[in-house]
Amino acid sequence: MLNIATHMDYEGQGRAEKLSRIIITLFGAVGLIWGYVIQQFSQTVYILIAGVLLASVLTIPPWPIYRQKPLNWQKPRPESQTVATGAEQETSKKKKK
Template structure:
């Protein structure tokens, strides 16, 4: 189970990785004059972001949610 701060970190990392790889891919593709290069670099960023952000890695679980106990 992830905590809310871990979910926020995961979302932030995902956006930064995708944004950075898209910008780098655009510049690289423009330099090479090949749109396929842009697509490849962006796809590599998506794969990296999925590997880092989708699994429940331990560094996302530093602040677990403390649930209230059931009153009887």
């Protein structure tokens, strides 16, 4: 069975969001300028769509550059050491009185 990573770490998510905003803004500005120069708004839209597609390909999949700093989770406590729930604590307090 394939072992495909499906997660990003928090810093990777921030990096992906920043990269997508830069790409879309850059393509939008270039598209707006090019569309103004040739007087075709449709060219602006096409260039912007190309930027969105490029940003999607580069930032939506969990590429290895977005998984460089994974979180180190704590190990679970054994069953006997878990903290009692609020209802169990109240019941034990009533029994003591």
